[in-house]
Amino acid sequence: MEFAPLLLLLFAFTLAAFLGFELISKVPSQLHTPLMSGANAISGITIVGALIALNAGGPGVARWIGLLALIFATINVVGGYLVTDRMLAMFRKKKGGE
Amino acid sequence: MAVLINLLYIVASILFIFGIKMLGSAGTARRGNLLSSLGMLVAVVATLLYSGLSWWMVVTGIAIGALVGGVAAVRVKMTGMPELVALFNGSGGLASLLVGLAELSKVHAGGIEGYLAGLFAQSGVRVPDWFALAAIAGTVIIGAVTFTGSLIAFGKLSGKLDGKPVVFSGQKLITAVVALVALFAGLIMVVGADSGVGLAGGCALVLLALAIGVLMTLPIGGGDMPVVISLLNSCSGVAAAMAGFIILNNVLVVAGCLVGASGLILTVIMCRAMNRSLPNVLFGGFGSGAGPQGAAVEGEMKPASTEDAYYVLEAASHVVFVPGYGMAVAQAQHAVKELAGILEDNGCQVEFAIHPVAGRMPGHMNVLLAEADVPYEQLWEMDAINDVMESVDVAVVIGANDVVNPAAGEDPSSPIYGMPIINVHQARTVYCLKRGKGTGFSGLENALFFRENTRMLYGDAKETLSELVGQFKG
Structure with missing residues (x-):
């Protein structure tokens, strides 16, 4: 059993955690909602997992579950990005008006 | 092709990182969000390069999801924003839960050996069976808790459920017992592998995890919702990262973990703003009338016109x-x-x-x-x-x-x-x-x-x- 690739994945996970902490540690409270909903849209990355479950070589059940997963992940992604953009557009409009 | 796909995943990760960074300051936030959505597009396109996908399902799934999510996002009023964010979050949790279930069904349809061989063919990595199953269990638990937790939060935020904390005697004990049984079910699922016992463990795990999400969120009052929403947001990221460990996919692990970390920070900021610890918010049943009520207030309220x-x-x-x-x-x-x-x-x-x-x-x-x-x-x-x-x-x-x-x-x-x-x-x-x-x-x-x-x-x-x-x- 070869563990090196798994350890690399764990390595990426750990570094990403630290990166996440570093990136967000100082955000003005004005941006808390867009930040949260923007991050929420990114968590829709699980859409990649859903797509892979749609492999025609797999069993039928897996594909049907994968289709459901794809629908919900897409709702998360598309809805999340659009709603974040709507909010940020309001913030910007106000700035431009000054 | 696998090399190209993984290179594109790296590009997507970089776009996510810059996107999140730019979301952190007012002047660049909107471009940051755009950049991160571009990252998502790159990740999806890269995944479509895998051969053998069922195309009609891909198109159908994306069309339905985009329609529902798009309409909801465009039509929501700003006052309804907290509910919608909770719903989208629950949707992401459910998607991760379903990804876990799809993989579990592959294990039971083709046997664990066949499953691991398929995983090797797709990712080029050979993993031990316990690792694949444990990753599935982790995805299912966190995805399910995120899903039902977000639904309850949605109910409380939209006023469909009472915003007051729901507390009954022995609640903490029940939650703890359910969590322990869920862990046990997860263990059975991993040890049982592709046997019937393993499948039963997996099914029990799903139901118990769904229950945990409800039990954790019900006792939390409406005013503590800023903490809960950011914590659930963090959970949806961790669920995606877990799903990445099942299918051994770097972009899932990195992007999911970024969201997990950023959500956790926001949670801590919210807790600090209330001078309370996270366990106190989660388990305190704050506002249920139990505990100290403070000194009686003297005087009277003076109404004015x-x-x-x-x-x-x-x-x-x-x-x-x-x-x-x-x-x-x-x-x-x-x-x-x-x-x-x-x-x-x-x-x-x-x-x-x-x-x-x-x-x-x-x-x-x-x-x-x-x-x-x-x-x-x-x-x-x-x-x-x-x-x-x-x-x-x-x-x-x-x-x-x-x-x-x-x-x-x-x-x-x-x-x-x-x-x-x-x-x-x-x-x-x-x-x-x-x-x-x-x-x-x-x-x-x-x-x-x-x-x-x-x-x-x-x-x-x-x-x-x-x-x-x-x-x-x-």
Whole structure:
């Protein structure tokens, strides 16, 4: 059993955690909602997992579950990005008006 | 092809990282969001390069999801934002849960050996069977908790469920037992592998995890929702990262973990703004009436008419508005903005003081006031406004309660003692717009309402403000 690739994945996970902490540690409270909903849209990355479950070589059940997963992940992604953009557009409009 | 796909995944990760970084400052936030959505597009396109996908399913799934998500995002009112964010979050959790289940069904359809071989063919990595199964179990648990937890949060935020914490005796014990049984079921699922016992363990795990999400969120009160929403947001990221460990996919692990970390930070910021620890928020049953209630408040509340308030506001040269959840409920943000404009034309200095946990999600008040076109310069954070509070003529509290309760600073027996508040009681005069005489979500009497310099304006906040505007115009 070869563990090196798994350890690399764990390595990426750990570094990403630290990166996440570093990136967000100082955000003005004005941006808390867009930040949260923007991050929420990114968590829709699980859409990649859903797509892979749609492999025609797999069993039928897996594909049907994968289709459901794809629908919900897409709702998360598309809805999340659009709603974040709507909010940020309001913030910007106000700035431009000054 | 696998090399190209993984290179594209790296590009997507970089776009996510820059996107999140740019979301952190006002000038670049919108471009940051665009960049991160571009990253998502790259990740999806890269995944479509895998051969053998069922194309009609890909198109159908994306079309339905994009339609539902798009319509919801475009049509929601800004006051409905917390509910929608909770729903989207639950949707992401459910998607991760389903990804876990799809993989589990592959294990049981083709046997664990066949499954691992398929995984090797697709990712080029050979993993031990316990690792694949444990990753599936982790995805299922966190995805399911995120899903039902977000649904309950949605119910509480939209008013479909009672916002008060639901607490019954033995609740913590039941939650702990369910969690332990779930862990055991997960263990059975991993050890049982592709046998019938393993499948039974997997099914039990799903149901128990769904129950945990409900049990964890029910006892948390409406006012603690900013913490819960950010924590669930963090969970949806971790669930995606877990799914990445199942299919050994770097972009899932990295992006999911970024979200997990950023959500956790926001959670900590929210907890700090209430001077409470995360376990206290999650398990404290705060506001259920149990525990210390603080010293009894002396004095009486002094109601005032909008006419009185008009004369005081008319003569004021420095006014601060302090919005809270009540402003969101009454949808009074436009009326506030109108009144603020009139006061400014009257030569008055106007600011809005925003408490970090005012409302039902992080930054809730900022979104509503931005919708009403309140200029950014007028939005002051708590510490900045407290420094000048003593020079303020009139503080107008609109549907805020616990975040302006002076007991937090003065009464050590109060359950919210130590929570940083906006010191409106230091202003010369305070007007509190309030629906009725009831207590806030914490169930506490607010010492502010009984102060010598406080006047109560009872009624719907929007109507009260419109009346005031009318007085100025008339």
